Amino acid sequence: MTTNPRPNRAQQQSLRAFLKRQSKPAGAWLKLSIALGTFNAILMIAGAYLLAQTIHNVMFEGASLNQVTHLLWPLAGIILLRALFLAISERLSAYAALKIKSAMRQTLLTKLTQLGPSYIEQHGQGATLNTVHDGVEALHDYYAKYLPGVAYSALIPLAILVVIFPTDYKAGLIFLLTAPLIPFFMILVGSKAEALNQKRWQQLAVLGNYFFDRVQGLTQLKLFNATQKELKQIAKISDDFRHTTLGVLKIAFLSSFALEFLATISVALVAVIIGFRLF
Structure with missing residues (x-):
């Protein structure tokens, strides 16, 4: 089965427009x-x-x-x-x-x-x-x-x-300067998660087609005593899909960490400035 290439910018914009139309x-x-x-x-x-x-x-x-x-x-x-x-x-x-x-x-x-x-x-x-x-x-x-x-x-x-x-305009400037860092790093992490998710979806399609075809040919598999061989093959494909899914989850947790880390830095800078003023 041939895999679809990663969608380019025009395809992504077309997809967003499609999803927006579906929300009507x-x-x-x-x-x-x-x-x-x-x-x-x-x-x-x-x-x-x-x-x-x-x-x-x-x-x-x-x-x-x-x-x-x-x-x-x-x-x-x-x-x-x-x-x-x-x-x-x-x-x-x-x-x-x-x-x-x-x-x-x-x-x-x-x-x-x-x-x-x-x-x-x-x-x-x-x-x-x-x-x-x-x-x-x-x-x-x-x-x-x-x-x-x-x-x-x-x-x-x-x-x-x-x-x-x-x-407090100083605190406002800190928030204004640090806030763009959050979407910037989220875009970097999200591009990697998108590529892994595309791979995961392709593997899911392969697994679905493979399993459905084997169910349809279950009688022939029993006649040729090939059920155990096909079960092992399905288990292998399922295990590959599991590893890909875990890879997507790792990137998702990394994006959450990046978001919390940058937000914490922004708040910490404001807290330090206010603390020195109180001191």
């Missing part, structure tokens, strides 16, 4: 989920301000508990509202992804019916089944988490900078 059946739900998530971030900023004001009043102004109660009650309300908005936002994005997947499967089945059995035989029944089921199912996190996450990554840092710059 649940576009309103996704927008509502993103709006709730953005409002949740604004509440987070407000809660951080109230908490900082409370700590300042207690540590530097010598305020008692009764004197900061007017700050603690709104802070408690913000925490409850954030939990509520977060739960609703996640439920809405998951519901939107479910609707998109249902519509996409219906479109695929309609197209396969139009193409006829010859197309399925040409591309392999196992690979076609993997595309309709596992391929569409793999898009759940893309619509439920990735698309809202992209919107948050554009809106939330901007809101934070708008609040920080009037308060």
